[in-house]
Structure formats: C-alpha cells, structure tokens
Amino acid sequence: MIKAAIVGATGYAGQELVRLLLRHPDVELVSIGSRSYDGQPMKDVYPLYEHITEDICKNRTVEELSEISDVIFLALPHGVASQEVNKDILDKCKIIDLGADFRLKDLAIYKDWYKVDHGAQDLIEEAVYGLCELHRKEIKKARLIGNPGCYTTCSILSLAPLVKNHLIEENSIIIDAKSGVTGAGRNGQLPYMFCECTESVKPYKVGAHRHTPEIEQELSLLGNEEIKLIFTPNLVPMNRGISANCYATLNDVGKQYTEEDLTTLYRDFYKDEYFIRILESRIPDTKWVKGSNYCDLAVKVDQRTNRVIVIGAIDNLFKGAAGQAIQNMNIMFDLPEKTGIDLITDYPV
Ligand SMILES: NC(=O)C1=CN([C@@H]2O[C@H](COP(=O)(O)OP(=O)(O)OC[C@H]3O[C@@H](n4cnc5c(N)ncnc54)[C@H](OP(=O)(O)O)[C@@H]3O)[C@@H](O)[C@H]2O)C=CC1
Ligand SMILES: CC(=O)N[C@@H](CCC(=O)OP(=O)(O)O)C(=O)O
Known part of the structure; x- marks a missing residue:
C-alpha cells in the first residue's frame, strides 16, 4: 500500500x-x-x-x-x-x-x-508540471509535481492539438472561462457568500489573472514558439465546474481544415487518453463532468470569421485538482492511471 x-x-x-x-x-x-x-x-x-x-x-x-x-x-x-x-x-x-x-x-x-x-x-x-495527458513520461520519474490549476487544465487541454499542429495564429488566442464558487476555496470571504454571488455571472481579474502565464508557458512549450493570450475568468453561481470557451484565428494551414477534420485531429491527438472525451453531437456542459475526472471537448469552426472555437469542461475539484493529483500519483507509482478516480457524475444532483 x-x-x-x-x-x-x-x-x-x-x-x-x-x-x-x-x-x-x-x-x-x-x-x-x-x-x-x-x-x-x-x-x-x-x-x-x-x-x-x-x-x-x-x-x-x-x-x-x-x-x-x-x-x-x-x-x-x-x-x-x-x-x-x-x-x-x-x-x-x-x-x-x-x-x-x-x-x-x-x-x-x-x-x-x-x-x-x-x-x-x-x-x-x-519540478514537473503535472498535466498527465501532456507530461506523462516526466511525471513517471518525478519526485515533485506542480499540479496544474483548474482553469489552466481545461484551457490547455482544449487548445493543445491546435497549438501542437500549428494550425492557429499564435497570438490570436482568447479564452473566456467560467468557474464554480468552490474554485475560490473554503475561506469564508465575502464575495463568495451565497447572497453575494448567486444570480450573477461575474468577470474578474480581467487581463490580470495568474493562470494566464501558466497557460502561456505550457502552450509555448507545446508549440515551440512564444504564445501570448487573453484569459478572462468568470465566477458563476454553481458549486463545481469549469467551462472554457477558447477562440483562435486559423492560419493558412488551419484554414484548410473543416470542422470534421479538426474533430478527427482531436480524436487522434487524444486517442489513448481515457479521461478526454471528444464530443461531436453536443457541446460540453459542466453538468456531465461534475464529480468525475473527465475533460469533455468539442471543436467548432466559424467559417465567416475564420475562427476556431474549442469548448472544454471539467470539474475544478476533480480533474482540476484532486482527481488529477491522484492521476499523477498513479503514474508515479506505476498503477493503472484510472485507479481510484474512475467515477462518473451523479445525476440529477
Ligand atoms: N478549489 C479549487 O477548485 C482548486 C484549488 N487549487 C489549489 O489548491 C490549493 C487549495 O485550494 P482550496 O482547497 O480551494 O483552498 P481552501 O482555502 O479551501 O483550503 C486551503 C487549506 O489550507 C490550509 N491553510 C491555509 N493557510 C495556511 C497556511 N498559511 N499554512 C498552512 N496551511 C494553511 C487551511 O487549512 P488549515 O488552516 O486547517 O490548515 C485551508 O483549509 C490552493 O493552492 C488552490 O489554488 C487548484 C485547483 C483547483
Ligand atoms: C473562482 C475562483 O476564484 N477561482 C480561483 C482559482 C484559483 C485556483 O484554483 O488556483 P490555482 O488553480 O492557481 O491553484 C481564482 O480565480 O483565483
């Protein structure tokens, strides 16, 4: 044990x-x-x-x-x-x-x-950046893991296939993400009390959130070029969940890909990843990942504006924190990666 x-x-x-x-x-x-x-x-x-x-x-x-x-x-x-x-x-x-x-x-x-x-x-x-799907080899040998942030896990997994394959203009990325209130911790601060945050969607730390450099670090590494992006977090009145809408401009190579091609590219990129689900007929919704280690992703192309839109959803406390930490432990101790974290969401909750 x-x-x-x-x-x-x-x-x-x-x-x-x-x-x-x-x-x-x-x-x-x-x-x-x-x-x-x-x-x-x-x-x-x-x-x-x-x-x-x-x-x-x-x-x-x-x-x-x-x-x-x-x-x-x-x-x-x-x-x-x-x-x-x-x-x-x-x-x-x-x-x-x-x-x-x-x-x-x-x-x-x-x-x-x-x-x-x-x-x-x-x-x-x-220290190894513990985003399991992208750094598994280094995690296996690591003694010290920096487990990724919740917004960052969702954002990086959403954009990784596009960046790795150089299909977007590198400085065109905009991420608009929403988090449940548990993302702020159990510290009793006023803005997170029921009456303060219910019935409202609140953008915060606009242009200044500390997950921005973390996302930039990992995407720059993946794309082998310096990437700067816009990241806007929003607090929404739900307990758990991260939803990230990620926008980018397709470059000359990317323009040649249809929505179907990009979905196939995402499927190939994550083909061995048990916890990544690429959706075709619906858009990721935090409801269906809540209480699980899954990251749901869908890719859409807006041909009118030549933009790609990737939508990701995770549970901030699970894949965004504790579940991913245990996934890291499983890798470090040579256990099957899903041991102890292979749960599906409760429904309805
Ligand atoms: N909530 C989320 O969705 C996510 C959180 N994280 C990260 O995980 C970490 C924990 O977050 P979260 O559980 O939300 O935060 P909480 O505020 O809910 O819990 C943090 C705990 O740390 C302990 N603590 C606080 N200050 C100190 C201190 N100075 N020295 C030692 N212990 C201290 C407290 O327990 P006690 O005082 O009893 O020891 C407290 O319960 C943070 O770094 C957060 O950024 C990462 C991803 C997602
Ligand atoms: C809703 C909310 O307030 N979320 C927190 C996320 C913090 C978090 O989880 O921090 P790390 O991922 O960096 O550890 C925030 O925006 O500061």
Missing part, C-alpha cells in the same frame, strides 16, 4: 483528496492534515465521513510527514508549499503540490504574478 498524507485536508481540494484516497485500493491514508481543526475528527468537520473514518485531523509539518509517507499532497494557499519542501524531504518521499508554487518555470514570472517570494528556488527546475 502507498502511504499517503494530505496537508490542507479540510479545504475544498484537500477534502476531495480525502474522499477519493479513502476509497483508493492501493492507498493507506496516514495523515489528514489541518491546523485549524487539529485534534478534531474529520467526521466532525465534514459529516459525510460518519461511519467512514474515525481519523483525527493533525497539524503535522511536511518534514514530520516525510518520515511516515510515500507521497504527500499539499493543498495549501500559494506561497506556503515552497516554504515547506526541500531536497532532504524529496529524498524521503514524493510531493504533489496542488497549488501554484511549482508550476511556473520562470521565477521572475512567479514573483510578478503571485507577489510572494519563492521559498524553494532550487527545486523549480526539478
């Missing part, structure tokens, strides 16, 4: 990890980490664990956990993980960080967008 620990286990992403890891057939959950609920049973924090686990939340350091764990999941606010992880710890166990500290390869970009100092600069090169 793989001994797994979670730090930040009572936040939304951490709780999703607890829920999934308790049912993972190859995992023993050795620590449910929390500072604010230290000493309290997890079932008192989240009553869904009544009769499921008697485990008590404990405030343990990453250093302490590295002595008893094969893998530690960090579900902490950005800036915290890099203060906790070091080379000695990585000699003892693997780390999967759900936050942003180990995603960006350029320290200046990290500082610029996150406004904090990075506490483990010597680990940035070693």
